[in-house]
Amino acid sequence: MNDALLDSRGGRLxxxxxxxxxxxxxxxxxxxxxxxxxxxxxxxxxxxxxPGEIVTLAITYLGGLGQQLNLAAAVVLTWLLFAAGITAAxxxxxxxxxxxxxxxxxxxxxxxxxxxxxxxxxxxxGPVVPAVAVVGLAQAFDAYRGAAEPISSxxxxxxxxxxxxxGATAVGxxxxxxxxxxxxxxxxxxxxxxxxxxxxxxLDIAERDSFDIDGIEPLVSENFYEVDxxxxxxxxxxxxxxxxxTGAVESEVTVGYDELTEMAAVNQFSTLRCVGDRLNGNxxxxxxxxxxxxxxxxxxxxxQSDCDCVLLRAEDGYEVEFPLEAFNRGLAVYGMxxxxxxxxxxxxxxxxxxxxxxxxxxxWLTEIELLDREVDGYWEQRGWEGTGPVKPTATLKHDAxxxxxxxxxxxxxxxGLRGVSxxxxxxxxxxxxSEATLSAPLPAAExxxxxxxxxxxxxxxxDTPGSAHTAVVRMVDRxxxxxxxxxxxxxxxxxxxxxxxxxxS
Numbered sequence: 001m002n003d004a005l006l007d008s009r010g011g012r013l014x015x016x017x018x019x020x021x022x023x024x025x026x027x028x029x030x031x032x033x034x035x036x037x038x039x040x041x042x043x044x045x046x047x048x049x050x051p052g053e054i055v056t057l058a059i060t061y062l063g064g065l066g067q068q069l070n071l072a073a074a075v076v077l078t079w080l081l082f083a084a085g086i087t088a089a090x091x092x093x094x095x096x097x098x099x100x101x102x103x104x105x106x107x108x109x110x111x112x113x114x115x116x117x118x119x120x121x122x123x124x125x126g127p128v129v130p131a132v133a134v135v136g137l138a139q140a141f142d143a144y145r146g147a148a149e150p151i152s153s154x155x156x157x158x159x160x161x162x163x164x165x166x167g168a169t170a171v172g173x174x175x176x177x178x179x180x181x182x183x184x185x186x187x188x189x190x191x192x193x194x195x196x197x198x199x200x201x202x203l204d205i206a207e208r209d210s211f212d213i214d215g216i217e218p219l220v221s222e223n224f225y226e227v228d229x230x231x232x233x234x235x236x237x238x239x240x241x242x243x244x245x246t247g248a249v250e251s252e253v254t255v256g257y258d259e260l261t262e263m264a265a266v267n268q269f270s271t272l273r274c275v276g277d278r279l280n281g282n283x284x285x286x287x288x289x290x291x292x293x294x295x296x297x298x299x300x301x302x303x304q305s306d307c308d309c310v311l312l313r314a315e316d317g318y319e320v321e322f323p324l325e326a327f328n329r330g331l332a333v334y335g336m337x338x339x340x341x342x343x344x345x346x347x348x349x350x351x352x353x354x355x356x357x358x359x360x361x362x363x364w365l366t367e368i369e370l371l372d373r374e375v376d377g378y379w380e381q382r383g384w385e386g387t388g389p390v391k392p393t394a395t396l397k398h399d400a401x402x403x404x405x406x407x408x409x410x411x412x413x414x415x416g417l418r419g420v421s422x423x424x425x426x427x428x429x430x431x432x433x434s435e436a437t438l439s440a441p442l443p444a445a446e447x448x449x450x451x452x453x454x455x456x457x458x459x460x461x462x463d464t465p466g467s468a469h470t471a472v473v474r475m476v477d478r479x480x481x482x483x484x485x486x487x488x489x490x491x492x493x494x495x496x497x498x499x500x501x502x503x504x505s
């Protein structure tokens with residue numbers, strides 16, 4: 001009776017699963033969170049094929065957890081794909097009574113699957129060694145122990161095989177995590193077109209004028225939110241980078257990274273807000289962006305668009321269409337707060353479009369296409385309509401009782417291109433209103449006056465009534481318009497409404 005581990009159906013499956021797990025971990029150890037990680041293409045496919053209703057539910061109720069679950073599903077699918085191929089290779093090898101075929105087949109399967117998914121050659125070798133090691137170890141156990149050992153011994157061998165696979169997985173995950181977490185901080189800007197003195201001056205003003213209040217970001221955010229369609233960011237090289245202007249133009253133009261950074265740059269404060277954010281959410285932040293006006297780049301190509309609309313494409317497959325009027329106010333950005341843009345925020349080049357929802361501000365920008373007719377972008381294909389101007393908001397992020405017994409409230413106010421002139425606070429549920437104290441407006445990109453598209457902080461202190469009450473906040477734009485009190489959910493056009501909070505005393 002032959003009870004060898006690799007000659008039983010359950011044993012082959014166990015070895016296949018163990019070797020598949022080791023292969024996924026080996027790929028991660030070789031690449032970290034990079035597009036060449038074998039699960040990355042699977043995750044991207046899932047993000048593009050998932051029905052719009054599921055995407056909307058995930059954004060609305062799960063937030064960033066939805067992306068993590070999508071990546072986890074991709075890892076599991078990749079693991080099972082490896083396991084199926086390796087199990088088949090072991091089966092063929094054992095049927096042919098050839099001791100080399102299981103290991104050779106395992107190496108071929110893991111390399112071919114990885115190369116086919118990632119379209120790379122050398123990084124595809126990452127999964128091969130740990131997967132082959134697990135299969136080779138299983139063969140060694142069978143050869144050493146003999147084919148007729150008691151079942152209990154088989155279980156011990158199976159557990160040993162699983163232990164090796166788990167060990168390989170842990171080592172791979174640890175190496176990959178260290179590789180991802182130890183990426184160098186973004187270096188300072190040194191392009192010929194950059195005015196570093198202007199950057200330092202603007203950042204100093206922002207620091208000086210920020211309210212030092214717990215729970216709210218300063219005027220230049222320290223923890224800028226990230227929202228992407230994929231869990232694993234692109235990792236382009238500036239040496240190979242090219243931004244193409246195509247479509248309805250007299251002649252197509254391609255701009256390299258060095259060419260872009262040699263052009264005279266603009267340093268501009270802009271606030272980004274995610275269309276999928278909650279009413280009083282955290283997906284709104286501000287930075288000082290450095291880049292070249294997009295209109296300048298497009299004029300070199302000779303625009304011929306009849307519909308006055310433009311499509312932006314990104315390295316990760318993302319695309320968004322919106323009016324050319326909005327595009328002409330934007331920048332092709334390569335700097336953030338005096339440094340190169342971090343990878344998670346669109347390195348090496350992204351778009352920043354003042355006054356419009358975050359989805360228009362395309363990261364990892366690779367192509368600008370002027371259109372003859374309107375098309376649906378990534379989010380519009382999934383039922384969203386977030387390419388228009390942002391909706392005004394006043395957030396309430398801080399409340400505390402001061403040493404003198406008064407209660408202090410604080411937050412941010414943002415109105416896109418409409419600008420913020422006042423924040424009003426009611427402590428009686430909206431019956432009466434008082435004006436809050438605003439931070440000074442951030443400076444304009446050029447000349448005097450306020451920034452065109454930046455938030456302001458607000459704070460307000462009051463004597464508590466000693467009983468339950470409701471505080472409500474709202475903002476007023478530069479034209480004297482009070483933001484709407486109508487509450488709307490994020491889909492399809494973004495959240496709106498007044499933020500309120502109940503207090504017991």
